[in-house]
Amino acid sequence: MRINRRFRTVIAAITSLILLFLLFSLSDAPAYAMHISEGILPAWWAILWFAVSMPFLFLGLRQLRIRGLHNTQLKPMIGLIGAAVFIISCMPIPVPTAGSCSHPCGTGIAAIFIGPLLTVVVTSVALVLQALFLAHGGLTTLGANVTSMGIAGAFVGYGTFILVRRLSGRWWIAAFLAGLLSDWATYSVTSFELATALHGSAPFGKFFLTVLVAFMPTQVPLGILEGFLCVGAYRFILTRKPELLKTFSDNIA
Amino acid sequence: MKIALATGLIIVLALGIYIGLRVSDSKWAGVDESVVEKFAVEANHPPWEPLINIERGDLPLLLFLLAGAAGGFTAGYYFRSLFPPKGKG
Secondary structure (H helix, E strand, O other), rough: HHHHHHHHHHHHHHHHHHHHHHHHHHHHOOOOOOOOOOOOOOHHHHHHHHHHHHHHHHHHHHHHHHHHHOOHHHHHHHHHHHHHHHHHHOOOOOEOOOOOEEOOOOHHHHHHHOOOHHHHHHHHHHHHHHHHHHOOOOOOOHHHHHHHHHHHHHHHHHHHHHHHHHHHOHHHHHHHHHHHHHHHHHHHHHHHHHHHHHOOEEEEEEHHHHHHHHHHHHHHHHHHHHHHHHHHHHHHHHHOOOOHHHHHHHHOO | OHHHHHHHHHHHHHHHHHHHHHOOOOOOOOOHHHHHHHHHHHHHOOOOOOOOOOOOOOOHHHHHHHHHHHHHHHHHHHHOOOOOOOOOO
């Protein structure tokens, strides 16, 4: 028994070392990803996306206060999900089919567990920290990044999960599609934001499709990966502590 | 059995990525550089320097490591609170 436990510990340590080595080997040139960098959007567009994201953030903070009064497990759940979104959304993953790196978003998983409005809140906090300390994204483009990752990713993921679960009755299909579509929705909205601000004299639709297609080689496989991540996370809670899902899903609306 | 399978899968994935990186001559740039910045520069809207520019030597490594550690610690702390070990629940 003890040998078995030691063996598992050694295997886990070796695996961790390999993964750490891989992360460091990728880090000789910092690889950031989807967030729109500082200063890319013209001022009016940056202000517009702030205006779009603020009401969602306000409603999210309001929901946090109200739900926090009745649910003692909300605080640890928000902490766990917030940390997960922060880590997942700044973790560059190499995609061999594209020869480039990008990251999943984690907002599909978050929205299933804590609801889309609270996902907007945790995403905003994660994006502010990344913009300030990791040069990942930017403060002027924060509104646009919250809109694409926090709002679009969360609402598409949550809506997909609810809809597919009701239609098919199978949680794993719903969780997979929620992860997949929340990722793709994030990058579609990023393409939309870039196209509206930067298309210039080129036709908007053509510019939008060009940006979207440029994202596809990296984001199609990563979206599938995010779908599997979502299934894994949901299955873990379903088997380990299913009452947690009930506690949270009953209070989302 | 499950742990062995998961460990095997992770090792195979890690080796796959490692071999892919060694064989490929791609730059492995992030899509912010290969897509977002590319279109922004073409539209005469190149990115500004970040508010806190971390591109100095190994500083990005340190900051990403600290961010991962802080995020991992936070996640672990709340994970234990939500999923306490058996007997402590």
